[in-house]
Amino acid sequence: MNAQTDIGRIDIKEAEVTFKSPGGDRVEALAATDLVIDPGSFVSLIGPSGCGKSTMLNAVGGFVPLTSGVIELDGEPVKGINPDVGVVFQQYALFPWFTALGNVMFALKRFKISKQERLERAYAALKEVGLEGRERTYPGQLSGGMRQRVALARVFVTSPKVLLMDEPFGALDAQTRVAMHEILLRIWEAHRTTVLFVTHDVDEALILSDCAHIMSAGPGRIIETMDVKQERPRHVDNIGPDFLEARNHIIRLLRQPGGKDH
Amino acid sequence: MSEVLKKIGQLVISLTGVVIIWSLFANSGFISQKLFPTPGQILRAAIDLYQDGVLMSDLQISLTRAAVGFSIGASLGIALGLLTARVKVVSVALEPFLNLLRPIPAIALVPVAIVWFGIGEGSKYFVISYTVFLAVWLNTHAGASDVASTYIRAARSLGASKTREFFEVIIPASAPMIFVGLRLGAALAFLSLVAAELSGASSGIGFRLQDARQFIRTDRMFVGLIQLGILGALLDAAFAYLGRRLVHWENA
Numbered sequence: 001m002n003a004q005t006d007i008g009r010i011d012i013k014e015a016e017v018t019f020k021s022p023g024g025d026r027v028e029a030l031a032a033t034d035l036v037i038d039p040g041s042f043v044s045l046i047g048p049s050g051c052g053k054s055t056m057l058n059a060v061g062g063f064v065p066l067t068s069g070v071i072e073l074d075g076e077p078v079k080g081i082n083p084d085v086g087v088v089f090q091q092y093a094l095f096p097w098f099t100a101l102g103n104v105m106f107a108l109k110r111f112k113i114s115k116q117e118r119l120e121r122a123y124a125a126l127k128e129v130g131l132e133g134r135e136r137t138y139p140g141q142l143s144g145g146m147r148q149r150v151a152l153a154r155v156f157v158t159s160p161k162v163l164l165m166d167e168p169f170g171a172l173d174a175q176t177r178v179a180m181h182e183i184l185l186r187i188w189e190a191h192r193t194t195v196l197f198v199t200h201d202v203d204e205a206l207i208l209s210d211c212a213h214i215m216s217a218g219p220g221r222i223i224e225t226m227d228v229k230q231e232r233p234r235h236v237d238n239i240g241p242d243f244l245e246a247r248n249h250i251i252r253l254l255r256q257p258g259g260k261d262h
Numbered sequence: 263m264s265e266v267l268k269k270i271g272q273l274v275i276s277l278t279g280v281v282i283i284w285s286l287f288a289n290s291g292f293i294s295q296k297l298f299p300t301p302g303q304i305l306r307a308a309i310d311l312y313q314d315g316v317l318m319s320d321l322q323i324s325l326t327r328a329a330v331g332f333s334i335g336a337s338l339g340i341a342l343g344l345l346t347a348r349v350k351v352v353s354v355a356l357e358p359f360l361n362l363l364r365p366i367p368a369i370a371l372v373p374v375a376i377v378w379f380g381i382g383e384g385s386k387y388f389v390i391s392y393t394v395f396l397a398v399w400l401n402t403h404a405g406a407s408d409v410a411s412t413y414i415r416a417a418r419s420l421g422a423s424k425t426r427e428f429f430e431v432i433i434p435a436s437a438p439m440i441f442v443g444l445r446l447g448a449a450l451a452f453l454s455l456v457a458a459e460l461s462g463a464s465s466g467i468g469f470r471l472q473d474a475r476q477f478i479r480t481d482r483m484f485v486g487l488i489q490l491g492i493l494g495a496l497l498d499a500a501f502a503y504l505g506r507r508l509v510h511w512e513n514a
Contacts, residue, residue, distance in 0.1 A: 063415060083421030093416040096511035097434035106430065110421035140511050154420070 052220020
């Protein structure tokens with residue numbers, strides 16, 4: 001929907017997040033950070049636990065308030081949770097009391113359109129993620145991969161300006177994860193929503209993104225930014241030498257004393 | 263289905279064993295049958311009570327009291343539990359008070375209830391609904407306070423209004439705990455029903471137990487006890503079944 005437009009630009013300006021630890025100490029989860037994310041691009045944040053990648057994502061989503069600085073979405077400062085920003089969560093955040101269809105319909109209820117149109121869009125979204133025929137199934141009866149496909153359908157059905165994904169495939173096995181990458185890229189290429197993707201998996205970041213920001217802990221910050229030059233569409237089975245070099249470079253970076261292994 | 267048959271089989275075997283041992287003991291002459299009647303005598307007492315029409319009318323009266331008291335207590339418990347868990351003002355105003363009420367046993371309220379409502383139905387409803395209310399409130403409150411933050415974040419980021427968040431997320435997410443409360447409340451409804459009927463009633467299973475004591479009719483007392491046991495077990499099974507059906511996603 002947002003193809004070749006200027007919708008979905010994220011400007012992160014001097015954004016800083018500090019927490020109070022249970023002991024009362026100030027913890028700098030995210031040191032003052034500047035970052036511009038272009039409309040329609042796929043950007044990854046990668047790093048060990050505690051590097052602030054989820055904090056940054058949560059701040060963009062309006063889940064976590066900034067201590068200082070500002071984050072703008074298409075020029076508008078983020079002030080709280082905003083339905084124009086879609087989120088696919090780390091844990092399965094599908095509502096287990098609704099069917100796959102019910103979950104997708106939940107997202108459509110805020111639009112003033114007829115029930116018939118809602119149903120049509122929900123069915124189409126589930127078809128897009130390959131869940132045709134599973135519309136009336138409850139999440140509890142779906143595999144982990146299928147549940148995250150419902151989560152993708154639920155978020156893409158509203159054509160959000162920006163999509164935030166917080167290690168969405170972290171709990172899946174390697175093969176399912178590869179399948180999910182293909183589905184995600186296929187849908188993303190059709191919608192061209194800006195995606196901010198958090199992961200600690202280097203291969204995942206490189207397969208998916210246009211650009212990967214490598215982060216480090218204590219305080220959480222970006223230590224390097226890397227453009228991924230590999231042509232699209234990409235597949236795990238046609239990885240070039242550039243990809244391998246980038247991968248090794250990132251792994252070495254993450255091993256440095258600044259960024260401790262998790 | 264074979265699971266059900268297996269359970270019924272086990273029940274039959276266990277009950278047969280109990281009845282045999284009971285018979286042997288009651289017939290052994292160690293203890294007066296006046297104090298410890300045989301299963302046969304209990305059965306005869308039950309038939310007598312049935313023929314007098316008392317068995318069924320007691321059952322009906324007690325069940326009605328339990329049902330009315332349960333309905334009042336459960337509705338208030340669910341409503342207030344959701345409010346104390348999700349609305350700050352209500353929680354500040356009521357939670358400390360309700361927590362102070364919790365340790366007061368229902369039986370202790372019977373004298374107060376009789377003074378307030380007389381020995382009619384009012385005092386029974388009051389005592390039963392009070393007991394049920396506390397159990398249902400406590401569990402609903404716990405369930406609704408503890409809704410996973412991912413569900414709430416998901417609902418808000420999908421643009422749900424506060425009303426939709428409440429009805430489509432908070433309530434279903436609390437439903438498993440609400441059912442725990444309802445099941446517990448049903449068991450407690452019986453407990454307080456008997457407490458209320460034992461003192462200050464002129465009908466019902468509890469009254470019949472007390473009445474039998476006056477005439478040292480142990481056989482009739484056992485009829486009442488068995489009635490309570492069967493009713494309680496059936497009710498518990500019904501609530502467990504209902505819970506599994508309505509909160510189906512919990513055990514998926």
